[in-house]
Amino acid sequence: MNEQQLIQQDDELIVAYLYDELSEQSREAFEKRLQNDPSFCEKYNQHSQLDQLMSRGNQPIISDQRADAVRWSLQRKLRKEAAKRQSKAGWLQNLWTGQVSFKYQFASMVATFALGFYVAGEREVIIQPVADNSQQSELLAFVEKDDLHITDMQLKQVDTQSGDIQVVYSLASRTQLDANLSNQKVQGLLAKTMQDDVSDSTRLDLVDLLKDYSNTQSVRNALSHSLLNDPNPGVRMVAAESLAKISHDENVRDVLRVALQGDVNPGVRVEAFQALIQHLDDKKTIEVLKNHSANDSNLYIRNQVKTLFDLERPVVKEQQEINI
Known part of the structure; x- marks a missing residue:
């Protein structure tokens, strides 16, 4: 060396x-x-x-994943500074802009429909969507009809005698949105996008924007999905911090308990742990702490669990003596 x-x-x-x-x-x-x-x-x-x-806060151990999360977050802030974005409104305005060909641009707003055309008699047309997805409907609410483009058309069936045909194609649109984050439809749009296959930097930006709107159901669902599924530890960390603020909700605690038991990043587990120990009247939480967190690879979590249980034992013993 x-x-x-x-x-x-x-x-x-x-x-x-x-x-x-x-x-x-x-x-x-x-x-x-x-x-x-x-x-x-x-x-x-x-x-x-x-x-x-x-100050280490509540994360006394720095892992490779935690370092990567901090690095991603720093890169995001540097990009924002370099681009000189003056406000969140400015960021929203340019969220989907980029100097790439339209062939790739339409991927950010694709709604796929399978349309069956049965042409007979009075040339009646029957339209059959693949699935009735309310989130897709919300996305289409921001799209003007003139902005839609047909792509990837495939002719599936043709009956030359009757004239019946079946065609499958995709509808694509590139849309610029000027809106406000207080609008729940806008929150739903960004929440849906956060769960799609977008870049790490975009998901970090989105979760940072939505972290203060966790009381909205669509945002809460997106944060829960990101905490349990996003490969980027920085995204999972912000999602955990946001959900911790509403850990009074039983469904949110279910998600936090799963993260506490399964997330590979100690920083994310510590965040979930800190939220859950505020609800020690929850039997499910106590069970997870005793059966799993007591053996967590993170020293801070292990020590905190040991301290909590040591404080509880004398109280339980005293109550038993009184009952006798």
Whole structure:
């Protein structure tokens, strides 16, 4: 290794020690080196002082996923600054604008319908949607008829004798929307988009916009979906923080309990944990804490669960003695 690599290795080792990520054997070797290596000890003291100045909040362990989430969030803010967007309205105005060909642009507003045309007698036309989706209907509410384009048409069936045919095609539209976030239809539009296959940066922007509107059912559903399914830990973190504010709702607690048990990111699990321990009168939450969180890989969660249970035991014992 060159000198720069050795310095970086020492920095990573010190951070791992500060955040209790070293094995017992590695900790002993680290502490022994502190005693025998003055320069290494000085570097450790500098890191330790900086660590004390920086508030960790409720996430005492920094994982690779958490670092990625912070990095994504920082990149998002830098992009916003570079673009000099003056307001959220300005952001909404340019949400779907981009210098790509129309062939790819229409993907942001596609509503697919299977249309059966049965032409006979008086040339009656029967239109059959593939599915009755209320969210698709909400999306189409923002689209003018003149903006619709037919794409990907396929001729499925033809009866040359009767003239009956069946055609399948897609309707596509590229629409600019000038609106306000207080409009629940706009919230529903953004919530639906957040669950679609859009880029990481767009989903981060969307969840950041919608996090304060979790009382709207469509937004709440989208946040719940993102917390349990989004691959980006930054999106899941913001979703968890938003849902934590409405954890009085039983359905929201169900989602938080699933995240607490299954999310690979410790920061997301800590956020869900902090919300759930505000409801220790919930039997389902107590069961999850006892059976799962007590063995969580995150030291903070394990210690908090142990403290909570240690505080509860004397109270239970005292109540039993009174009953006797």
